[in-house]
Amino acid sequence: MKKIIFVFLSSLICHFSTSAQDVNSLIKKVRSKLDKVNDYIAEGKMKTDVAFIKAPVGKVKVFYKRPDKFTVKRDKGISILPKSGVSFNMSSVLSGDNYTAIPSGESTVGGDKVKLVKLLPNDDNSDVVLTTLYIDEANLLIKKANTTTRENGTFEMEMSYGKYASYGLPDRVIFAFNTKEYKLPKGVTLEFDTDDTPKHSVKNKKGRVEIIYSSYVINKNISDMEFK
Amino acid sequence: MQPVIKVSNLSKHFNEIVAVNNLSFTVNQGDIYGFLGQNGAGKSTTIRMLLTLIEPSHGEIEMFGMHLSTHRKEILRQTGAVIEKPDVYKYLSAFENVQLFSKISGGPKLTRAQLLDQLAMVGLQERAFSKVKTYSQGMKQRLGIAIALVHNPQLIVLDEPTNGLDPQGIADIRNLMLHLSKERNKTILVSSHLLSEIQLIANRLLIIDKGKKMAEGDTLALFDPSQTLVELETLDNKKAFYQLQQSRWSAKLQPAREKTIVLKMDKNEIPAFHQSLAQMQIPILSLQPRNSLEDYFLQVTTGNQHVEAFTN
Amino acid sequence: MWKLLQIELFKIFKRPRTYISFVAVAALVSIIQFGLKVDGKMYVDFMLRDLSASFNIEGNVLNGYLVCYIILQLLLVHVPLLITLIAADLISGEANMGTLRLLLTKPVSRTEVILAKFLAAAIYTFLLLIFMAILALFVSMAIFGTDDMLNLKSGYVVQLKSNDIFWRYICAFCFAALAMLTVASLGFFLSLFAENSIGPIVATMSVIVVFTILSTLDIPIFNAIKPYLFTTHMIGWKGFFDVKVNNDNEAIIGSVQNLDKVLQAAGILALHIFGLLLASVLVFRKKDILS
Numbered sequence: 150m151k152k153i154i155f156v157f158l159s160s161l162i163c164h165f166s167t168s169a170q171d172v173n174s175l176i177k178k179v180r181s182k183l184d185k186v187n188d189y190i191a192e193g194k195m196k197t198d199v200a201f202i203k204a205p206v207g208k209v210k211v212f213y214k215r216p217d218k219f220t221v222k223r224d225k226g227i228s229i230l231p232k233s234g235v236s237f238n239m240s241s242v243l244s245g246d247n248y249t250a251i252p253s254g255e256s257t258v259g260g261d262k263v264k265l266v267k268l269l270p271n272d273d274n275s276d277v278v279l280t281t282l283y284i285d286e287a288n289l290l291i292k293k294a295n296t297t298t299r300e301n302g303t304f305e306m307e308m309s310y311g312k313y314a315s316y317g318l319p320d321r322v323i324f325a326f327n328t329k330e331y332k333l334p335k336g337v338t339l340e341f342d343t344d345d346t347p348k349h350s351v352k353n354k355k356g357r358v359e360i361i362y363s364s365y366v367i368n369k370n371i372s373d374m375e376f377k
Numbered sequence: 378m379q380p381v382i383k384v385s386n387l388s389k390h391f392n393e394i395v396a397v398n399n400l401s402f403t404v405n406q407g408d409i410y411g412f413l414g415q416n417g418a419g420k421s422t423t424i425r426m427l428l429t430l431i432e433p434s435h436g437e438i439e440m441f442g443m444h445l446s447t448h449r450k451e452i453l454r455q456t457g458a459v460i461e462k463p464d465v466y467k468y469l470s471a472f473e474n475v476q477l478f479s480k481i482s483g484g485p486k487l488t489r490a491q492l493l494d495q496l497a498m499v500g501l502q503e504r505a506f507s508k509v510k511t512y513s514q515g516m517k518q519r520l521g522i523a524i525a526l527v528h529n530p531q532l533i534v535l536d537e538p539t540n541g542l543d544p545q546g547i548a549d550i551r552n553l554m555l556h557l558s559k560e561r562n563k564t565i566l567v568s569s570h571l572l573s574e575i576q577l578i579a580n581r582l583l584i585i586d587k588g589k590k591m592a593e594g595d596t597l598a599l600f601d602p603s604q605t606l607v608e609l610e611t612l613d614n615k616k617a618f619y620q621l622q623q624s625r626w627s628a629k630l631q632p633a634r635e636k637t638i639v640l641k642m643d644k645n646e647i648p649a650f651h652q653s654l655a656q657m658q659i660p661i662l663s664l665q666p667r668n669s670l671e672d673y674f675l676q677v678t679t680g681n682q683h684v685e686a687f688t689n
Numbered sequence: 690m691w692k693l694l695q696i697e698l699f700k701i702f703k704r705p706r707t708y709i710s711f712v713a714v715a716a717l718v719s720i721i722q723f724g725l726k727v728d729g730k731m732y733v734d735f736m737l738r739d740l741s742a743s744f745n746i747e748g749n750v751l752n753g754y755l756v757c758y759i760i761l762q763l764l765l766v767h768v769p770l771l772i773t774l775i776a777a778d779l780i781s782g783e784a785n786m787g788t789l790r791l792l793l794t795k796p797v798s799r800t801e802v803i804l805a806k807f808l809a810a811a812i813y814t815f816l817l818l819i820f821m822a823i824l825a826l827f828v829s830m831a832i833f834g835t836d837d838m839l840n841l842k843s844g845y846v847v848q849l850k851s852n853d854i855f856w857r858y859i860c861a862f863c864f865a866a867l868a869m870l871t872v873a874s875l876g877f878f879l880s881l882f883a884e885n886s887i888g889p890i891v892a893t894m895s896v897i898v899v900f901t902i903l904s905t906l907d908i909p910i911f912n913a914i915k916p917y918l919f920t921t922h923m924i925g926w927k928g929f930f931d932v933k934v935n936n937d938n939e940a941i942i943g944s945v946q947n948l949d950k951v952l953q954a955a956g957i958l959a960l961h962i963f964g965l966l967l968a969s970v971l972v973f974r975k976k977d978i979l980s
Contacts, residue, residue, distance in 0.1 A: 198938040201845040203931075205853070205940040226837035226851055227748030229740070328743040331845065333736065335907065338843045339762050340927075356743070391977075428794040430978035450796040458794050464787025468704055477699065480692050483796040524791070 387436030411579030419588035454483035463521025484528025602644035697809035710771035753830030777876030874965035925954030
């Protein structure tokens with residue numbers, strides 16, 4: 150099935166001037182930039198914007214270690230993180246060669262010109278079905294990624310860069326994802342009042358989590374214990 | 378002398394029912410004032426009005442020269458009362474009860490020893506710290522009196538204080554009242570439905586029936602010998618009544634009753650009357666002299682006939 | 690007045706009945722705590738079912754703050770019954786014992802007597818709530834630790850930061866005190882009209898039970914009368930555990946979502962208390978004591 154889609158997509162892509170070869174080398178460049186980072190601990194703030202969650206802005210610590218260890222921890226308190234979304238990380242996506250890259254044209258993200266690349270995992274059992282990357286070719290930075298998964302729907306990451314652009318590490322990441330419905334019977338929550346509906350419509354099932362990084366500590370060889 | 382209690386035209390209605398009807402009386406300093414009436418005659422209602430538990434429908438109450446409606450606290454400070462059953466907090470000890478009420482009775486603050494003295498006066502010192510629920514009726518009655526006296530009041534109001542007591546208990550209470558009156562110069566208002574109980578100690582009496590005053594006065598005057606009723610029972614009352622009507626005693630005959638013939642005469646006339654009966658050959662089963670007050674009481678408590686006994 | 694209050698408190702705390710409430714609260718709170726300690730994970734999993742479908746939740750969800758909330762939610766509906774046991778007995782119990790007439794022949798005014806009794810009932814209520822606060826909040830905090838609190842409401846989830854919770858509990862307990870005092874005043878008022886305590890206790894409990902059921906039922910015809918039932922406002926304390934959000938849907942720390950509604954509910958309860966107390970004073974001043 151996937152092969153058929155691949156063939157179909159490939160035929161579409163043939164119209165564009167960019168060849169698969171060019172795309173692969175672009176990805177390689179991006180990856181080598183990301184590979185400069187072996188591990189990091191980053192500090193930042195996390196905002197959760199989900200219709201049925203009222204959460205305060207919280208401090209988070211983000212831990213990464215190559216190739217695919219990644220975790221977000223709330224500094225204090227309870228963390229409510231979208232399943233798999235936030236733990237999805239660019240370096241992990243690009244690590245290994247277990248995907249096929251397809252050039253998909255050009256676009257702009259936040260005024261910057263970007264190249265669109267679709268990544269199809271070669272592993273049929275992979276949770277990720279398709280990832281679309283929006284790559285800033287000039288700076289070798291991934292500005293945006295759209296990922297479709299089997300289990301957790303589609304989500305979108307938008308990244309902006311600043312101080313740590315040379316490592317390919319964003320200052321700000323916005324995850325946008327779909328959420329399922331939330332409802333508890335009033336009998337369980339023991340609520341008597343009838344007109345207590347949330348201000349934000351629950352019908353809007355798009356959720357957003359935004360992490361604003363304030364600092365990174367890079368390549369200090371962090372322990373695996375942090376990911377437990 | 379200023380009266381301790383002066384009640385004028387006092388009435389109380391409970392909806393349609395008239396409990397006290399235009400009652401007036403006066404209690405003087407030092408009196409043991411007997412307040413008599415059968416159950417439901419309005420004694421309790423009157424006493425409760427004196428103690429501000431019930432608001433009068435009409436009339437005035439003055440105590441210690443002050444109006445009760447305007448000087449309630451001042452008056453109650455000088456008054457101690459046991460109303461009907463001597464109910465106290467059963468889950469507290471006698472000492473705790475006395476202590477508790479002494480705090481709000483308006484008297485000076487008492488020491489522990491003084492409080493115990495108070496209990497000793499009524500003979501409860503040994504059980505002072507037992508819970509009241511373990512007390513007998515007589516002990517509770519004495520505790521009630523100890524509480525009524527804790528602030529050394531001028532006026533003591535006792536509503537049926539001997540109810541439910543055994544003869545010894547009744548005698549104890551009677552002696553206590555005499556003691557309080559004579560030794561401590563207290564004024565006592567005591568109610569009862571038993572004349573025999575009151576007439577021994579009260580110097581003045583008030584008798585009410587259906588909320589109305591029947592008699593008020595000095596005990597001695599009320600037991601006036603000239604008002605003696607003689608109750609006569611013969612083998613043939615009808616015939617005897619006829620014979621007496623024809624005799625010089627006819628003026629003294631009272632309305633006919635079921636089993637007896639009643640005549641009102643001076644106590645001193647009884648021997649002569651006795652002789653007349655012999656002369657007329659009336660076969661006597663019994664001849665009982667009785668004060669008219671006593672007779673009235675028997676009548677109302679047995680509840681038979683209406684008597685117009687008190688016309689003096 | 691002060692003497693009378695002392696006496697009333699002395700009487701209340703000399704009675705074994707008074708301690709039933711404290712024992713009952715202690716038993717209920719520890720049963721809930723024990724249950725949550727043993728099987729709390731299942732409870733939390735159940736409550737988080739919908740949320741877990743889209744989110745990973747990490748942290749000490751079942752912490753002392755949440756446990757206290759669960760306890761209050763379950764218990765505050767029933768505490769009125771315990772309050773009633775004392776409040777509805779205050780006048781009628783004394784009428785029944787016969788001590789009321791003795792008390793009222795003392796040189797104290799009836800208004801003083803009734804206010805002292807009401808204050809004593811209020812103090813009893815506050816002590817019971819403080820006792821409950823210690824057990825439900827502080828003991829739970831000791832057993833379950835502290836963390837952010839997830840208030841899982843029917844329509845949405847509120848995450849309260851752990852340093853933004855304690856004051857909410859203080860407010861909640863104050864509100865609960867107001868609610869319980871409303872119950873106490875109702876029991877107190879009804880106790881004026883009887884000469885045994887069973888009548889007013891049962892009457893007060895019945896009113897609360899019926900009102901609570903009406904408040905709980907989600908049936909349109911009853912919704913119209915809900916605002917007029919004091920029981921509807923008695924759960925207003927929950928309002929302190931909801932926060933406002935800004936335009937970015939961020940919870941604003943230290944805010945209360947419907948503060949005006951909570952305050953309105955508190956005002957309604959206060960009016961009930963004032964009204965019932967005033968009525969009690971007026972009735973009692975004119976009442977003929979026949980017991």
